[in-house]
Amino acid sequence: MTELIAGNAPAAASAVADRPQPVWQLRWRRLRRNRAAVLGGIVLLLLVLFAASAPLYERLMGVDVNDTNLLARFAPPSTHHLLGTDEAGRDVLARLMYGGRVSLLVGLASAVSAALLGTLIGLLAGYYRGRTEAILMRMTDGVISLPLLPLLIVFAAIDLQKLGFSEAFVRSPTANFYRIVIIIALVEWTTVARLVRASTLGLMAREFVLAARAQGASARHILTVHVLPNTASPIIVALSLAVGQIILLESTLSFLGLGIQPPTPSWGNMLNNAQELISRAPALAFYPGLLIFVTVIAVNFLGDGLQDAFDPRAEVH
Amino acid sequence: MLRFILSRLAQSLIVLLVMSFLIYGLIGLMPGDPIDIMVNSNPGYSAQDVARLRAQYGLDQPLVLRYWHWLSAAATLDFGYSRTYSQPVFVIMVPALIQTGKLVGLSFLVFSVLALAFGIAAALTKGSVLDRTINLLAFAGISVPVFFLALMLIYLFAVRLGWLPASGMFTIGGAGGVADSAKYYVLPVLTLTAAFAGRFTRFTRASMVEVLRMDYIRTARAKGAGPLRVVFKHALRNAMIPVVTVLALSFGALLGGALITETMFAQRGMGKLIFEAIMGNDFNLALMGLLFATSATLVSNLVADIAYAWLDPRISLS
Numbered sequence: 164m165t166e167l168i169a170g171n172a173p174a175a176a177s178a179v180a181d182r183p184q185p186v187w188q189l190r191w192r193r194l195r196r197n198r199a200a201v202l203g204g205i206v207l208l209l210l211v212l213f214a215a216s217a218p219l220y221e222r223l224m225g226v227d228v229n230d231t232n233l234l235a236r237f238a239p240p241s242t243h244h245l246l247g248t249d250e251a252g253r254d255v256l257a258r259l260m261y262g263g264r265v266s267l268l269v270g271l272a273s274a275v276s277a278a279l280l281g282t283l284i285g286l287l288a289g290y291y292r293g294r295t296e297a298i299l300m301r302m303t304d305g306v307i308s309l310p311l312l313p314l315l316i317v318f319a320a321i322d323l324q325k326l327g328f329s330e331a332f333v334r335s336p337t338a339n340f341y342r343i344v345i346i347i348a349l350v351e352w353t354t355v356a357r358l359v360r361a362s363t364l365g366l367m368a369r370e371f372v373l374a375a376r377a378q379g380a381s382a383r384h385i386l387t388v389h390v391l392p393n394t395a396s397p398i399i400v401a402l403s404l405a406v407g408q409i410i411l412l413e414s415t416l417s418f419l420g421l422g423i424q425p426p427t428p429s430w431g432n433m434l435n436n437a438q439e440l441i442s443r444a445p446a447l448a449f450y451p452g453l454l455i456f457v458t459v460i461a462v463n464f465l466g467d468g469l470q471d472a473f474d475p476r477a478e479v480h
Numbered sequence: 481m482l483r484f485i486l487s488r489l490a491q492s493l494i495v496l497l498v499m500s501f502l503i504y505g506l507i508g509l510m511p512g513d514p515i516d517i518m519v520n521s522n523p524g525y526s527a528q529d530v531a532r533l534r535a536q537y538g539l540d541q542p543l544v545l546r547y548w549h550w551l552s553a554a555a556t557l558d559f560g561y562s563r564t565y566s567q568p569v570f571v572i573m574v575p576a577l578i579q580t581g582k583l584v585g586l587s588f589l590v591f592s593v594l595a596l597a598f599g600i601a602a603a604l605t606k607g608s609v610l611d612r613t614i615n616l617l618a619f620a621g622i623s624v625p626v627f628f629l630a631l632m633l634i635y636l637f638a639v640r641l642g643w644l645p646a647s648g649m650f651t652i653g654g655a656g657g658v659a660d661s662a663k664y665y666v667l668p669v670l671t672l673t674a675a676f677a678g679r680f681t682r683f684t685r686a687s688m689v690e691v692l693r694m695d696y697i698r699t700a701r702a703k704g705a706g707p708l709r710v711v712f713k714h715a716l717r718n719a720m721i722p723v724v725t726v727l728a729l730s731f732g733a734l735l736g737g738a739l740i741t742e743t744m745f746a747q748r749g750m751g752k753l754i755f756e757a758i759m760g761n762d763f764n765l766a767l768m769g770l771l772f773a774t775s776a777t778l779v780s781n782l783v784a785d786i787a788y789a790w791l792d793p794r795i796s797l798s
Contacts, residue, residue, distance in 0.1 A: 305495050308781045310773035312736030313754050317503070317770065320758055322511040411625055415740065418627050419755070437631055438744065442639045452628035460623035467619075 193472035200468020206461040214263035228257040262428035270410040276348035281355025289363025318346040319421035358397035403466035407459040414455045430455045492778040504547045560764035569768045580749035587672035594677045599684025621678025630671045630744040647746035668745045691719040721791045731780035
């Protein structure tokens with residue numbers, strides 16, 4: 164499928180360049196007609212609201228997400244704890260809300276970082292051609308052909324102190340967050356790089372770029388003013404398709420105990436002990452897993468809709 | 481053709497060599513080192529002992545030199561000893577490989593057949609209720625975290641219904657046999673199948689829809705070919721070209737799936753071995769496990785390229 168997008172990227176880009184307004188209107192109309200995509204978008208908005216209202220819920224119910232109570236472990240749902248408590252007596256709903264913040268933020272931050280890295284590499288490869296392109300694209304092929312999960316586990320297990328970071332920094336939640344974002348971005352940039360390169364190659368042959376080059380415009384000027392704005396479509400499509408994959412990766416790493424570290428909740432690490440507790444408290448595993456599932460399926464429906472809406476071959480009504 | 485395969489093989493070997501150096505370096509950056517672990521288990525060591533041990537094991541040398549020693553040894557098929565198993569790495573990897581081969585092979589077979597059947601059915605009934613149902617199921621399969629699916633299957637079939645065992649490879653102290661061990665494969669294979677069938681169903685469908693739009697399909701229909709003949713004789717072969725490629729390319733992802741599945745169902749395969757070796761500072765084993773995973777993916781990429789050229793006579797390899 165990526166080949167299809169790549170092959171048509173120049174056509175899409177040229178359409179944007181010639182008539183900016185109608186194309187985006189057309190895409191928006193096409194997206195709105197796609198019921199699954201609209202539903203996915205609405206569900207995502209609701210999930211963001213759910214995560215954002217965490218402090219409100221805490222204040223309303225008089226609970227604290229980090230309050231443990233060993234006398235009230237595995238409490239069933241009550242008016243005080245709407246979804247009951249977990250193995251440490253913490254409020255499950257509050258943890259789901261805060262966990263949602265972390266999971267959604269990691270997903271978005273990793274996707275954006277991956278897109279930035281991929282865009283840079285794709286632009287350079289498409290602009291400079293020759294040996295630069297050969298090296299960058301062989302590197303891309305190399306990364307694509309690696310077993311991602313085992314490598315991510317190694318990256319996540321690396322002791323940052325051996326790289327000269329202080330112990331306090333290594334153990335801080337901030338470092339933990341950035342580490343996950345960076346390692347996911349390091350393996351997820353390849354699709355964007357390929358699409359942006361293909362798009363850049365097409366744009367470099369177009370008259371307005373040739374004119375700019377003939378007038379002696381610098382590489383930076385050509386790339387940022389003429390090329391980058393016209394590669395927006397493939398980047399948006401690739402990004403929307405990568406976010407679901409990234410949320411799954413983060414939850415898997417956190418589930419294995421290598422992602423977001425407790426006590427900071429994430430949907431993935433809330434399932435950490437789920438396997439041992441599955442017969443005693445199946446609900447503890449069910450809620451966070453269901454939220455990951457719903458988020459990823461909503462993202463995928465939206466991404467699929469965006470891909471269709473941005474497809475220049477789609478029939479125009 | 482032969483030249484193409486040889487040059488791709490050479491390329492893959494170079495990638496493997498680069499990766500072996502990178503992984504060697506990365507593993508050195510994991511917490512703890514072999515000497516620390518030895519010292520921690522025996523408080524009798526003095527500082528001089530530690531320094532002597534470091535020199536003896538060559539750990540005081542620079543990274544490149546250590547890597548060179550490892551590579552020279554590996555070239556003679558000496559991959560070192562596993563720290564946790566106290567056995568040569570090779571001896572531990574072989575049974576694990578067989579185990580993973582069974583799990584991945586079986587799942588691959590089941591999900592390819594399912595994906596083809598559903599994908600073709602959906603493409604032929606494009607826009608119908610059947611198509612939309614298949615599409616929804618496929619999306620669900622793509623979007624579900626593998627570990628969550630495994631958990632829910634364990635809960636439903638092992639905890640609630642008690643039909644199948646939750647983990648392990650055979651009944652301990654039981655009579656053994658194929659029927660006994662088959663029981664232990666149902667849930668892991670189901671997990672991997674569900675996780676991978678969705679992606680390929682969608683791919684098969686997209687490819688089939690594309691092909692059915694082609695002129696030669698219209699020609700075949702116009703000449704009076706029956707619907708079955710059109711689908712299986714004219715469309716399927718061409719629709720399969722991208723699908724086979726993507727199936728072959730999926731091996732790396734399958735290994736990742738096997739890692740989760742084996743860990744959750746306590747099956748002693750490569751995935752579980754790699755995970756535990758990384759987590760348990762078993763340097764030699766982790767290194768070889770990761771290199772094995774890398775070479776398996778590289779080989780599957782090569783197979784994908786060759787299959788692509790072999791299926792599509794328009795593509796010339798030279």
